[in-house]
Amino acid sequence: MKHxxxxxxxxxxxxFVKILGDEKxxxxxxxxxxxxxxxxxxALVILLFGKNxxxxxxxxxxxxxxxxxxxYAAKKSILTDLLSMINALTPMIFAALAVAVALKTxxxxxxxxxQMLVAGFMATVLVGYSGLPAYLAMPLVVIVGIVFGGAVxxxxxxxxxxxxxxxxxxxxxxxxxxxxxxxxxxxxxYINPVSRQSQPVSAAARLTxxxxxxxxxxxxxxxxxxxxxxxxxxxxxxLNRTRMxxxxxxxxxxxxxxxxxxxxxxxxxxxxxxxxxxxAGLAGVTxxxxxxNSIAPRVLTSVGFDSIxxxxxxxxxxxxxxxxxxxxxxxxxxSNYMSSMMNIPQEIAEVITGLILLFSAxxxxxKYRVALAREELSALKLKTELAISGKGGKKx
Amino acid sequence: MDEFIVEMRHITKRFPGIVANDDVSISVKKxxxxxxxxxxxxxxxxxxSMLFGMYEPDEGEIWIRGKKVKITSPAHAxxxxxxxxxxxxxxxxxxxxxxxxxxGQEPPKRxxxxxxxxxxxGPNQKIAELSKRYGLEVDPRRKIEDINVSTRQRVExxxxxxxxxxxxxxxxxxxxxxxxxIEFLLNIIRELRSSGKTIILITHKxxxxxxxxxxxxxxxxxxxxxxxxxxxxxxxxxxxxxVGREVSFALEKKPAxxxxxxxxxxxxxxxxxxALPVVKNVSFSIRKxxxxxIAGVSGxxxxxxADAVMGLIPVSAGKxxxxxQDITAMSVRERTLAGISYIPEDRQEVGLVLDFxxxxxxxxxxxxxxxxxxxxxxxxEAFAAHxxxxxxxxxxxSGQGISTVVRSMSGGNQQKAIIAREIELASELMxxxxxxxxxxxxxxxxxxxxxxxxxxxxxxxxLISLELDEIIGLADTIGVMYNGEMLNIAPAETLSATQVxxxxxxxxxx
Numbered sequence: 001m002k003h004x005x006x007x008x009x010x011x012x013x014x015x016f017v018k019i020l021g022d023e024k025x026x027x028x029x030x031x032x033x034x035x036x037x038x039x040x041x042x043a044l045v046i047l048l049f050g051k052n053x054x055x056x057x058x059x060x061x062x063x064x065x066x067x068x069x070x071x072y073a074a075k076k077s078i079l080t081d082l083l084s085m086i087n088a089l090t091p092m093i094f095a096a097l098a099v100a101v102a103l104k105t106x107x108x109x110x111x112x113x114x115q116m117l118v119a120g121f122m123a124t125v126l127v128g129y130s131g132l133p134a135y136l137a138m139p140l141v142v143i144v145g146i147v148f149g150g151a152v153x154x155x156x157x158x159x160x161x162x163x164x165x166x167x168x169x170x171x172x173x174x175x176x177x178x179x180x181x182x183x184x185x186x187x188x189x190y191i192n193p194v195s196r197q198s199q200p201v202s203a204a205a206r207l208t209x210x211x212x213x214x215x216x217x218x219x220x221x222x223x224x225x226x227x228x229x230x231x232x233x234x235x236x237x238x239l240n241r242t243r244m245x246x247x248x249x250x251x252x253x254x255x256x257x258x259x260x261x262x263x264x265x266x267x268x269x270x271x272x273x274x275x276x277x278x279x280a281g282l283a284g285v286t287x288x289x290x291x292x293n294s295i296a297p298r299v300l301t302s303v304g305f306d307s308i309x310x311x312x313x314x315x316x317x318x319x320x321x322x323x324x325x326x327x328x329x330x331x332x333x334x335s336n337y338m339s340s341m342m343n344i345p346q347e348i349a350e351v352i353t354g355l356i357l358l359f360s361a362x363x364x365x366x367k368y369r370v371a372l373a374r375e376e377l378s379a380l381k382l383k384t385e386l387a388i389s390g391k392g393g394k395k396x
Numbered sequence: 397m398d399e400f401i402v403e404m405r406h407i408t409k410r411f412p413g414i415v416a417n418d419d420v421s422i423s424v425k426k427x428x429x430x431x432x433x434x435x436x437x438x439x440x441x442x443x444x445s446m447l448f449g450m451y452e453p454d455e456g457e458i459w460i461r462g463k464k465v466k467i468t469s470p471a472h473a474x475x476x477x478x479x480x481x482x483x484x485x486x487x488x489x490x491x492x493x494x495x496x497x498x499x500g501q502e503p504p505k506r507x508x509x510x511x512x513x514x515x516x517x518g519p520n521q522k523i524a525e526l527s528k529r530y531g532l533e534v535d536p537r538r539k540i541e542d543i544n545v546s547t548r549q550r551v552e553x554x555x556x557x558x559x560x561x562x563x564x565x566x567x568x569x570x571x572x573x574x575x576x577x578i579e580f581l582l583n584i585i586r587e588l589r590s591s592g593k594t595i596i597l598i599t600h601k602x603x604x605x606x607x608x609x610x611x612x613x614x615x616x617x618x619x620x621x622x623x624x625x626x627x628x629x630x631x632x633x634x635x636x637x638x639v640g641r642e643v644s645f646a647l648e649k650k651p652a653x654x655x656x657x658x659x660x661x662x663x664x665x666x667x668x669x670x671a672l673p674v675v676k677n678v679s680f681s682i683r684k685x686x687x688x689x690i691a692g693v694s695g696x697x698x699x700x701x702a703d704a705v706m707g708l709i710p711v712s713a714g715k716x717x718x719x720x721q722d723i724t725a726m727s728v729r730e731r732t733l734a735g736i737s738y739i740p741e742d743r744q745e746v747g748l749v750l751d752f753x754x755x756x757x758x759x760x761x762x763x764x765x766x767x768x769x770x771x772x773x774x775x776x777e778a779f780a781a782h783x784x785x786x787x788x789x790x791x792x793x794s795g796q797g798i799s800t801v802v803r804s805m806s807g808g809n810q811q812k813a814i815i816a817r818e819i820e821l822a823s824e825l826m827x828x829x830x831x832x833x834x835x836x837x838x839x840x841x842x843x844x845x846x847x848x849x850x851x852x853x854x855x856x857x858x859l860i861s862l863e864l865d866e867i868i869g870l871a872d873t874i875g876v877m878y879n880g881e882m883l884n885i886a887p888a889e890t891l892s893a894t895q896v897x898x899x900x901x902x903x904x905x906x
Contacts, residue, residue, distance in 0.1 A: 241774050243763065243769045250760075253749050253750070256746045259728065260706075
C-alpha cells in the first residue's frame, strides 16, 4: 500500500523538485517560481473580471515603457515611459538595498520609510530651498541624504545595542515620531497653500531633470539612477569581500559566535544600521527630490515597506535586488495604464500588485517545502536503488 | 518462542543519506537487562525509537509477547506497556512531580459533585507508594524546577511505572549523572528487574553494562555485530566490536614537566544575569605543561569560570593574570591576541558559524589580520590556502572540501575544525570545555591525544569536563567545583575517582 502512494505523488513532486534544482540554483529558481505563482494569482483575479490576463500583463509592460503602446500623446514615446519607470525604480533599489544590509546582520529595518522621510526633508530644507547652482546642489542633496539617513539608522542600531530595544519596535515608533514632527514643520513653515504639500524644491536641487527636451520629446531624466548600479556593486563588495562585511555577517548568523570570535557586536549592529540608513537616505532624496519635488505632510511613502518584499524576492542579494526592484516597479508603474486599457478599476490593479508582492515574499516557505520534498525523495531514491541492486544481486 | 517479550526481526530504517539500521534482529527475554551498545550514530536510539513508536521501520517486523504488532505512536507503545526514558527529559518545570506524571491521563473528579477537576490526591499517594517500592526516593509534591537532574530522571522512571510499563527503555541514562548517582540508578535498575520488569539499556559506557546487564547487543554503523552474554565477555572485546577495530584504553601520558605560571586566577566571582553569584571567590593557577581540570556536576559554575577567563561574561570581582599581565579588563579580541585559545562547550552555537564554509570558519579568530585581510579587504586566496592546510593537517573531512558549509559536516569533524583553529593560534593558554561531548570513541581518542600533545608542547591547559574518566585520565591537577565554589585542588595522582565524585556531590571533607 505504501507503493501506491509513491507512484502517485512522487512523479509530480520529483519533476518539480528537479526543475527547482539544488541549493545554488534555488537562489534563482525559487524567486522565479514565486513570480510565476504571483502572476497566476494575478491572472485569476483578471479572469474573474472576464478580461484576458495575457493582454493585461502586456499592458503592464506597455505602461512602463518596455513594450510600445498603440498611441502616444504629443512629445511622448516609449522612451519617456521607460524613463518615467526608471525614475520610480531608483528609490526602490536604494530602499531594498537598505533592507538587505540590515538583514545580513540579522536586523529587520522596517524604518526605511521614516529614514527616507528624514533624509528627504533635511535635503529639501537645507539644499532644496537654497538656490545653489545645480553642480553644488545635486551632490549636496546626495550627501545630506546619506548623512541624515545614516544618522537615523545608527540611532536605531544604538538603541538596539545599548538598551536592547528591538529594532522593529524602535523603527515603527520612530516612523511615527518623524512623520508627525516633519509634518508639523512642513505645515508651519514650508506649506504650499495650493498643493497642500511642501513648497517645491528648486529645479537645480532636483535629482530628476524634468521635462527635458530631446529628440523632439519631453522627458524626465532620473540622474539618481546613475548611482544605483555602482551602489549595488559596492554593497556586494562590502558584504563579501571586506573585513567589515565578514563581521556583519557573523553577527547576523550567530551572535554568540561573533562575541566568541572577538567581534565587537555592538559596533557591528550600529554600523550595519548606519549603512542601511544611509542607503535609505539615498532612497529618500531620489524620491522626494527626484521622483517628486515636494513632501506630502503626514504621509509615509509605501516604497520603504514594499522594499522589504522586493529585498526578499531578490534573495537579499544586491544583484538580485536590481532585478526584483525592476519587476515590482514595472508592475506598480504599469498598473495605471493597465487599468485604463483593460477597463479594470485602479483598485484591482493595486490588488494585483499587492498579490505579486505577497507571493514574492513567500520564497522562504517554498524553499522550506522543497527541502522537505527533496529529503523524502532522496530517501525514496535510496530505497529504490537498494531494491534494484538487491534484485540484480540475486540474478547474478 | 514466548520466552521472548520483545522481538525485532530484520529491522531496516533509512534516513536520507544513511542507513540507520541495516537488517537488525534482536530478541529480549522477559525479566532481563538487555544492553544495546554502540558508538554515537551506530543506530541504537533509532532502533529503540521504533520500538517506542516514534518511527516506523522501513522493513522488518516487531513482535511483542509473541504477537506481531505495528507500533504507530508512543501512545500505542504505552498501551503495549512499553515505556522509555529519553536522554532529554520531557517534563514541565513549574508543575509538581505528580502533575507531570499524570499529564495526558489526568484522573477526573467532581468538586462538590459538580465542578470537574483533576484528582491529585489519589495519584500523589500512588506515586509515593511506587517510589517507595522501587527505592526511588521521590516526593511527588515537589516541583520539577526544584529538584536536581538525577531526581528528574527518577520522575521519568516513575512516569513509566505509573503507566504500568513492563518493558522499560533507558536511552543513555547515565550521561548526566555523577558516579554516586550512577550507582544509585543502577541499583534501581536491578530492583526493577527483580520485580519482573524487562529493561533495555542504551549506552556506550562499557563498565555500566558490565555491572548490570545480562546480555548485550553490539551495533556498529547500523549493523548488528553480535549479541553476547555479558558475564562471559571482556570489556576489551566489547569495545573492539563496538568500534570495529582495536582500541587502546590507556593514554600514553608522559611525566609532567611544569614550567612557569601562565594563568593566575584570584578571587574570581561571577554573577548570573539575575545577580546571583554563580562563581564564588575561586582561585587557582596553571603552569606551562600542566593540565588543570575542573570537575563538577553540570551547572556548578565551571563553564562560567572558562567564560570569565575568555572574557565572554563580565567578572564582578577578582583578578586574572596571563603571564603576569592583568587581563581582567581586556576584551575577548585582546585576550585572544594575548594568548588564549578556547574550545567552547557548545560547538554549534558558539564555536562555529554554521552557515559559513569551512575555510571561513577556520579563519574565525584570525580573519582581521594579514594575510587574511589587507587594508580592510579580505584575501580569498589566503582563506583557501589556510583552510586547505588545516583541513589536511587535522584530517577534517567534509563533502566539498574547504567550501563545505559547516552545518552539513558531522559533529566530530566540526569539533576537529574548532580544535584545529584554536591550536593553530599557538596560544599560551588553551581552554577546553567538554571537548568530547557527544563524540564517539574514535574521535574522543584523537582529541585526548591532541590535548596531551599540547600539554607536552608546553602549553597551559584548562580542561572542564563532566566526564570523570576524562578528567582522571588527562589531568595533572584536579579542582572540583560545587555550587560555585572550588572545593578542593590537588594533584591528580593523590585523588581517586570516588573521592572526586564525593567532592562533586558537595562533601567537603573526605
